[in-house]
Amino acid sequence: MQKTICELFAGVGGFRLGFDRLESGWETTWFSQWEPGARTQWAHDCYVQHFGDSFDLNNEFHTGEDISTMDKQAIPDHTLLVGGFPCQDYSVAHTLSSSHGIEGKKGVLWWQIRDTIIAKKPPFCIFENVDRLLKSPAKQRGRDFGVILACLAKEGYSVEWRVVNAAQYGAAQRRRRTFIFAYRNDTIYGQKMADISADMIIKNGGLMAKAFPIQNMGRITETVIGGDIVDVSDNFAFAFETAGYMCKGRIYTAKVTEQEEEPITLGKILQKNVDDKFYITNEKMPKWTYLKGAKKIPRKTADGHEYTFSEGPIAFPDPWDRPGRTMLTSESTLNRSTHVVSDLETGRLRLLTPVEAERLQGFDDEWTNTGMPDRMRYFCMGNALVVPMITRMGRVLDMIIAEEK
Known part of the structure; x- marks a missing residue:
């Protein structure tokens, strides 16, 4: 066959x-x-x-x-x-x-x-x-x-x-x-x-x-x-x-x-010498802290029913000694599901690079570096297997x- x-x-x-x-x-x-x-x-x-x-x-x-x-x-x-x-x-x-x-x-x-x-x-x-x-x-x-x-x-x-x-x-x-x-x-x-x-x-x-x-x-x-x-x-x-x-x-x-089986940890896929554009700025840090934290928010349905939306905290930053969480197509955007890591060299908090996103999915480095913008590189990896x-x-x-x- x-x-x-x-x-x-x-x-x-x-x-x-x-x-x-x-x-x-x-x-x-x-x-x-x-x-x-x-x-x-x-x-x-x-x-x-x-x-x-x-x-x-x-x-x-x-x-x-x-x-x-x-x-x-x-x-x-x-x-x-x-x-x-x-x-x-x-x-x-x-x-x-x-x-x-x-x-x-x-x-x-x-x-x-x-x-x-x-x-x-x-x-x-x-x-x-x-x-x-x-x-x-x-x-x-x-x-x-x-x-x-x-x-x-x-x-x-x-x-x-x-x-x-x-x-x-x-x-x-x-x-x-x-x-x-x-x-x-x-x-x-x-x-x-x-x-x-x-x-x-x-x-x-x-x-x-x-x-x-x-x-x-x-x-x-x-x-x-x-x-x-x-x-x-x-x-x-x-x-x-x-x-x-x-x-x-x-x-x-x-x-x-x-x-x-022994997994690959997040720390093992991180790059060194990462461009400054991936680091979280001081201006945006409060928003990240809020999104990653626990919260209870009063809400009301269209028919007037009141309830409390609640969610627990999420690791911030993501730990080096565990595999990454499920990557979504929204990776790298300002939202709760995006990975945030402590940089290997500087210790500063930053987003994953497109190459690190590829590594999470087991692709070769720079697989999506074919002319598409970074946001689409993350999107394609979030859609991948x-x-x-x-x-x-x-x-x-x-x-x-x-x-x-």
């Missing part, structure tokens, strides 16, 4: 970089990256500067355009479909206008993945999303992930998933993300896993368990999901845990405790691919 990849919602190329680092022969045949409403497609341009552009089966270039306008049949064939798609409302619109019976709500990008799967039938898929995907929406917990699983089951795929805290597996950031591994049931791997118990797959037999070993596993709960996507959207709810497996519509899930986590999964997938025909 060839080692070919299609990368959707590619960002600045985290999935591709993670597989390239394996040096095991993976080739990306096509990618797509488009930021809605952006005048300049910074992430796409960064990707192209590193890897070059990709033409489709019509010998045309459409990688920097809205994926919903792309003819999925024109995407080159691939063994592995990957993508870090946004967490959105996955409920479906009640229309029968498509040949497949449903249409997702406009702008919801999961349906672009589903349409690609229908058109290209890749043997394997790896997707990334936020950890709250498993519990959304609040009024019908588990529905959104259920819609995704139902779509995959309908197309003949089984699924393994794990919520992974990157810092538990040697990374420099406490970033929790849901990783989804889907595979066609007619692959050798799919046939092999069908004969193994769900308990063993979740505990130590599946790709996720091998890539991210666990210490222990709680009790497995089960449910069955139907093939009517609209019905799933309207009625399905289930308490998904941090690990699980789905085969032919039967779902198994359990809470697992991650096996801890932790690259070493991809390499860990790729290492296991290499062994799986070796057994395929």
Whole structure:
């Protein structure tokens, strides 16, 4: 089996970089990256500067355009479909206008993945999303992930998933993300896993368990999901845990405790000789102190109900001896979530540099130094995934691919 990849919602190329680092022969045949409403497609341009552009089966270039306008049949064939798609409302619109019976709500990008799967039938898929995907929406917990699983089951795929805290597996950031591994049931791997118990797959037999070993596993709960996507959207709810497996519509899930590896601490990724522009000025220090501190604020709702908004203090500055917190797209702006560190040399408080933001995500230094402004370098890193986590999964997938025909 060839080692070919299609990368959707590619960002600045985290999935591709993670597989390239394996040096095991993976080739990306096509990618797509488009930021809605952006005048300049910074992430796409960064990707192209590193890897070059990709033409489709019509010998045309459409990688920097809205994926919903792309003819999925024109995407080159691939063994592995990957993508870090946004967490959105996955409920479906009640229309029968498509040949497949449903249409997702406009702008919801999961349906672009589903349409690609229908058109290209890749043997394997790896997707990334936020950890709250498993519990959304609040009024019908588990529905959104259920819609995704139902779509995959309908197309003949089984699924393994794990919520992974990157810092538990040697990374420099406490970033929790849901990783989804889907595979066609007619692959050798799919046939092999069908004969193994769900308990063993979740505990130590599946790709996720091998890539991210666990210490222990709680009790497995089960449910069955139907093939009517609209019905799933309207009625399905289930308490998904941090690990699980789905085969032919039967779902198994359990809470697992991650096996801890030595993380990279924040102090180890800090640069020296940092430019003055990253330091916090005396004028702005009171605002930073307020944002990072505990507070209780009286508030009133639109209908007049009074309540107290409260939040606890956050470390200020962020400690050197721990991995960084989850980095957001707002990193470096004046807000509570931005990292503030004590400089290694001067001891003065400052923001992270773009290079340090890249290190938090496991990218090469200066990866985003491709002409984009600093604010976009932080934005792209806040949107990115932790690259070493991809390499860990790729290492296991290499062994799986070796057994395929």
